[in-house]
Amino acid sequence: MIAPEIHDLDFDGYRKLIAEFTQDELIPAENEMVAAGAVPERLIQRMGELGLFGITIPREYGGLGWSMEQQVLLTFEFTRASCVYRSRFSTVIGLCSQGILDHATDEQRQELLPRMAAGELVTAFALTEEGAGSDAANLTTTAERRGDVYVLNGSKRYITNAAWADAFVVFARTDPNQPGANGVSAFIVDAATPGVTTALPEIMNGHAEAPVGEIHFEDVEVPAANLLGGVEGTGLTMALRGINHARMHVAATCVGQATRILEETTAHVNGREQFGSALSELGAVQATLGESFAEMEAGRALVIESARSFDTGVIPRHRIAAAKLYGSEMASRVADRCVQLLGGEGIVGPHPVPRMWRDVRALRIYEGSSPIHERNLGRAMVKQVSADGTLPNTFRA
Numbered sequence: 113m114i115a116p117e118i119h120d121l122d123f124d125g126y127r128k129l130i131a132e133f134t135q136d137e138l139i140p141a142e143n144e145m146v147a148a149g150a151v152p153e154r155l156i157q158r159m160g161e162l163g164l165f166g167i168t169i170p171r172e173y174g175g176l177g178w179s180m181e182q183q184v185l186l187t188f189e190f191t192r193a194s195c196v197y198r199s200r201f202s203t204v205i206g207l208c209s210q211g212i213l214d215h216a217t218d219e220q221r222q223e224l225l226p227r228m229a230a231g232e233l234v235t236a237f238a239l240t241e242e243g244a245g246s247d248a249a250n251l252t253t254t255a256e257r258r259g260d261v262y263v264l265n266g267s268k269r270y271i272t273n274a275a276w277a278d279a280f281v282v283f284a285r286t287d288p289n290q291p292g293a294n295g296v297s298a299f300i301v302d303a304a305t306p307g308v309t310t311a312l313p314e315i316m317n318g319h320a321e322a323p324v325g326e327i328h329f330e331d332v333e334v335p336a337a338n339l340l341g342g343v344e345g346t347g348l349t350m351a352l353r354g355i356n357h358a359r360m361h362v363a364a365t366c367v368g369q370a371t372r373i374l375e376e377t378t379a380h381v382n383g384r385e386q387f388g389s390a391l392s393e394l395g396a397v398q399a400t401l402g403e404s405f406a407e408m409e410a411g412r413a414l415v416i417e418s419a420r421s422f423d424t425g426v427i428p429r430h431r432i433a434a435a436k437l438y439g440s441e442m443a444s445r446v447a448d449r450c451v452q453l454l455g456g457e458g459i460v461g462p463h464p465v466p467r468m469w470r471d472v473r474a475l476r477i478y479e480g481s482s483p484i485h486e487r488n489l490g491r492a493m494v495k496q497v498s499a500d501g502t503l504p505n506t507f508r509a
């Protein structure tokens with residue numbers, strides 16, 4: 113449950129609280145998390161009490177209802193800690209709650225959103241399959257209508273929070289004769305429904321303490337009322353708002369991670385002496401730090417500008433894609449340079465930077481891989497310039 117006093121805080125007070133939680137509780141618990149191979153349960157409880165599962169959910173549904181600009185400012189704070197912590201609530205705040213908010217019935221919203229905001233109903237977003245990764249519309253999980261139920265069969269993989277979610281938003285093909293996106297619908301599925309099983313991977317390279325999982329559906333009966341939006345064939349269109357939310361949050365995560373990586377690395381080069389002086393006295397080291405700082409701040413500015421644009425009501429999907437693309441590439445570049453500046457400590461021992469280097473690598477793969485964003489942006493540019501000579505989402509009058 114969100115602690116009652118949290119609802120009374122203004123944004124500046126809340127942001128300060130989350131900054132303190134990050135510094136005083138999340139960062140100090142990182143080694144404990146790594147040793148246990150999981151986020152400590154007490155911290156998940158604290159995330160719930162502090163409202164982190166509810167930052168995007170409107171106040172009328174028990175959440176905190178911060179604007180997108182406020183959400184990214186908060187993300188800059190809590191992703192100074194391991195981005196694994198964010199994974200625990202990421203699928204609730206972005207991908208799942210937004211689809212439910214926009215497309216579920218009033219009754220479903222009243223039933224689900226307050227529990228999601230409180231961290232009591234964890235949801236996972238089940239889209240990816242073995243044959244449908246970048247080409248998500250190629251999915252083959254089926255949902256066949258039989259009277260008052262849909263019967264789901266198929267398998268999902270790489271699903272964040274799959275193994276401990278209470279419910280899933282599942283994408284399945286309702287029309288086997290309709291290939292591509294038009295045959296796909298979205299369903300709210302209780303994870304305890306007979307026929308649902310989950311499995312965890314044996315190895316994770318990065319994000320090890322919040323492993324993604326498989327979900328298998330074998331003759332799973334879902335009430336027809338759980339068809340999100342009530343109309344077949346609109347699943348992927350409905351998912352777009354949640355996906356754009358999640359991309360904004362991932363772009364902000366990249367900035368948060370780069371911030372911490374640069375703080376830690378600058379402290380290291382200040383303290384490490386070679387050739388009779390601190391490494392930070394060397395011009396080459398200063399240049400690496402300065403270049404990385406500039407790239408991080410470019411990423412931050414792009415995220416904030418995209419978030420402001422989002423808050424005007426028209427989702428600037430091309431600018432969001434650019435922020436996610438640039439941010440994730442930037443975080444990886446910065447992390448790689450910083451591992452270099454750490455020397456052997458970047459490879460041997462418990463320093464947080466190499467762990468974060470592994471974690472940020474995944475950010476270039478999920479929420480649209482970098483090559484997919486490059487391709488989509490290039491296509492959108494070509495199309496719009498052909499139509500009216502302008503670029504997508506630009507600042508021209």
Ligand SMILES: Cc1cc2nc3c(=O)[nH]c(=O)nc-3n(C[C@H](O)[C@H](O)[C@H](O)COP(=O)(O)OP(=O)(O)OC[C@H]3O[C@@H](n4cnc5c(N)ncnc54)[C@H](O)[C@@H]3O)c2cc1C
Pocket residue numbers: 203236237238239240242244245246247269270271272273319324474477478479480481482483484487
């Ligand atoms: C940590 C993590 C968390 C995830 N969480 C979720 C989740 O919660 N829910 C969910 O549904 N999915 C989730 N995913 C899955 C993720 O969305 C997919 O991994 C991603 O879409 C890529 O699909 P794929 O892995 O099948 O790679 P593929 O589709 O096989 O692509 C592999 C690579 O090929 C290249 N490529 C592919 N297509 C093109 C193209 N048209 N042009 C140029 N290059 C191309 C890209 O470099 C791409 O990275 C998660 C993945 C990870 C790693």
